[in-house]
Amino acid sequence: MLKGKVHKYGANVDTDAIIPARYLNVSDPAELAKHCMEDIDKDFINRVKPGDIIMATTNFGCGSSREHAPLAIKASDISCVIAKSFARIFFRNAINIGLPLLECSDAVDQTKAGDILEIDLVGGKIKNLSNGLTFTAKPYPEFMSQLISAGGLIEYTKERLVKGRV
Amino acid sequence: MTLAEKILAAHTNKKRVTPGEFINVKADMVLSNDITAPIAIKEFRRIGVAKVFDPAKIVMVADHFVPNKDIASAEQVKLMRDFASEQGIIYFDVGRMGIEHALLPEQGLVLPGDVVVGADSHTCTYGALGAFATGMGSTDIAAAMATGDIWMKVPPTIKFVYRGKLGKWVEGKDLILYTIGQIGVDGALYSAMEFTGEAINALPMDGRFTMSNMAIEAGAKAGLFHVDDKTLLYIKSRAKRQHTIYELDADAEYAQLIEYDVSRLEPQVSLPHSPANARPVSQLKNMEIDQAVIGSCTNGRLRDLQVAAQVLKGKKVHPRVRCIIIPATQQVYLDALREGLIETFVTAGAVVSTPTCGPCLGGYMGILAAGERSISTTNRNFVGRMGSTKSEVYLSNPAVAAASAITGKISSPEEVKS
Numbered sequence A: 001m002l003k004g005k006v007h008k009y010g011a012n013v014d015t016d017a018i019i020p021a022r023y024l025n026v027s028d029p030a031e032l033a034k035h036c037m038e039d040i041d042k043d044f045i046n047r048v049k050p051g052d053i054i055m056a057t058t059n060f061g062c063g064s065s066r067e068h069a070p071l072a073i074k075a076s077d078i079s080c081v082i083a084k085s086f087a088r089i090f091f092r093n094a095i096n097i098g099l100p101l102l103e104c105s106d107a108v109d110q111t112k113a114g115d116i117l118e119i120d121l122v123g124g125k126i127k128n129l130s131n132g133l134t135f136t137a138k139p140y141p142e143f144m145s146q147l148i149s150a151g152g153l154i155e156y157t158k159e160r161l162v163k164g165r166v
Numbered sequence B: 001m002t003l004a005e006k007i008l009a010a011h012t013n014k015k016r017v018t019p020g021e022f023i024n025v026k027a028d029m030v031l032s033n034d035i036t037a038p039i040a041i042k043e044f045r046r047i048g049v050a051k052v053f054d055p056a057k058i059v060m061v062a063d064h065f066v067p068n069k070d071i072a073s074a075e076q077v078k079l080m081r082d083f084a085s086e087q088g089i090i091y092f093d094v095g096r097m098g099i100e101h102a103l104l105p106e107q108g109l110v111l112p113g114d115v116v117v118g119a120d121s122h123t124c125t126y127g128a129l130g131a132f133a134t135g136m137g138s139t140d141i142a143a144a145m146a147t148g149d150i151w152m153k154v155p156p157t158i159k160f161v162y163r164g165k166l167g168k169w170v171e172g173k174d175l176i177l178y179t180i181g182q183i184g185v186d187g188a189l190y191s192a193m194e195f196t197g198e199a200i201n202a203l204p205m206d207g208r209f210t211m212s213n214m215a216i217e218a219g220a221k222a223g224l225f226h227v228d229d230k231t232l233l234y235i236k237s238r239a240k241r242q243h244t245i246y247e248l249d250a251d252a253e254y255a256q257l258i259e260y261d262v263s264r265l266e267p268q269v270s271l272p273h274s275p276a277n278a279r280p281v282s283q284l285k286n287m288e289i290d291q292a293v294i295g296s297c298t299n300g301r302l303r304d305l306q307v308a309a310q311v312l313k314g315k316k317v318h319p320r321v322r323c324i325i326i327p328a329t330q331q332v333y334l335d336a337l338r339e340g341l342i343e344t345f346v347t348a349g350a351v352v353s354t355p356t357c358g359p360c361l362g363g364y365m366g367i368l369a370a371g372e373r374s375i376s377t378t379n380r381n382f383v384g385r386m387g388s389t390k391s392e393v394y395l396s397n398p399a400v401a402a403a404s405a406i407t408g409k410i411s412s413p414e415e416v417k418s
Helices: A029-033 A068-075 A088-097 A105-109 A142-150 A153-162 B003-010 B037-047 B071-087 B100-106 B121-129 B138-147 B172-183 B198-202 B205-218 B229-236 B302-312 B330-338 B341-348 B398-407
Strands: A002-008 A053-056 A080-083 A101-103 A116-120 A125-128 A134-136 B022-026 B029-033 B058-061 B090-092 B115-118 B132-135 B149-153 B157-163 B192-196 B222-225 B256-261 B268-270 B278-280 B291-294 B322-325 B373-376 B392-395
Touching: A029 A068, A053 A105, A068 A088, A080 A105, A088 A101, A088 A142, A088 A153, A088 B138, A142 A153, A153 B037, A153 B138, B003 B132, B003 B157, B003 B192, B003 B222, B022 B115, B029 B037, B029 B100, B029 B138, B037 B071, B037 B138, B058 B071, B058 B100, B071 B090, B100 B121, B100 B205, B100 B330, B115 B121, B115 B138, B121 B132, B121 B205, B121 B222, B121 B229, B132 B222, B138 B149, B157 B198, B172 B205, B172 B256, B172 B268, B172 B278, B192 B205, B205 B222, B205 B229, B205 B302, B291 B302, B291 B398, B302 B330, B302 B341, B302 B398, B322 B341, B330 B341, B373 B398
Parallel strands: A002 A053, A053 A080, A080 A101, B029 B058, B029 B115, B058 B090, B115 B132, B157 B192, B157 B256, B192 B222, B291 B322, B291 B373, B373 B392
Antiparallel strands: A002 A116, A116 A125, A125 A134, B022 B149, B268 B278, B268 B392
């Protein structure tokens, strides 16, 4: 069970906003986390607490393919990102590295910045402890669930290689 | 099946694929660069295989921060260079490199019918050749380097039809900016875009690369063109291996059909801070600029420089403006030199850089201060993309960027040329 405070953003949060390219001369997640969300929310790194949740409307993570974006979010100890929709490369990257994402329009519409959410990732259950409402996120397709339960793409690939399924 | 579906099906062990289906796809080329390769290499080591699946199908290009701008980026390139040498993969370093998405087609490393995956969002550029090419992350590329295949969800296809002949100074860039302006930055999310119609048939290869390049700016997974005489002529002297041309089936099913009459389309300019904020250039009045950038994987090819030179010939860059011109590859640089374009640029008061992604992503070589404004032939104008979060980037084609460099404000080429 995850629990944390919501940091809320709008539509089309791009990966340059999540981690500006001027910091891409390194790839250490802890170093990247120092600049997470810097260009749209300077104070994010001071406010964020372990377990907190990023919430946004549509097309979160659009733009560049930089895996540094989900890495920076994960290393900021964000437990989950909830949005109405995600840009496709960001979605792949997050699943591959084990940053939980949930798609749930209702939850986004009925949650304010600063609300506290409790999340059960297995059933995609989201409970807003600040207003008592509960939501169910869109379920993952079966293949994605396999990838997640394997522990991400690298572990999944190791399993495939061991089983000779390549 | 659509063109995208035909290519994907041919790279699986299935006869048919349908949108929404999860498949494992064999890759003909696996790409990464100096920003994304270091993470891919680290993740590749975690998989625990000693060798990549096929060194002839893996390419790494040092292009984002090279020639290296600082110690940290030099360390990143060194890591990539050492890996490339250890694995015997295809590798391009300073002196031979170019911006990856201009370089790979130019070198004949990507061909019609290929599946290309790259740890760079603009990998979709190769759709111009009738390939299925898509950007993904470093971990994806690590897995693909180990196994030669990668998971994908089959995208639905949106067919775009562009009717009419393009006017003077109107290019592929204007078609794609206009399209993104119409459908929005998530208008083709998770989809393949297929570009067709009279204006597309007449479009030169360089303009097609520009359009496929920016498919990602509409959220698309790929942006494809059908192979025609122009494609075949382009690959004729470049291809060093066999390729396959796929045609769509008569019963191909599209998620959407979108038609535009582009015969009266003006050059487009996308205002900050979204590529979807496209406007006809004539609507922008007295918009003063501090910088003009002509280059990038979007518009740094020979034709782009020829058009820019046509506008700048015999003129001077406005005293307030820094005009930065970046040939996308060493070959483009050499061709521009031989054609006298470089002399035109330098005489006009522009600076000509070695190939690099540089300012496009705010790396170096043209960073903006707070309050500054740049017109740019690049692909993104997000907040802080080219420097300060208080700077502004306006996206355009090379003719508009060159004309604006001369007048010092965003201008149509008509204002400086008749």
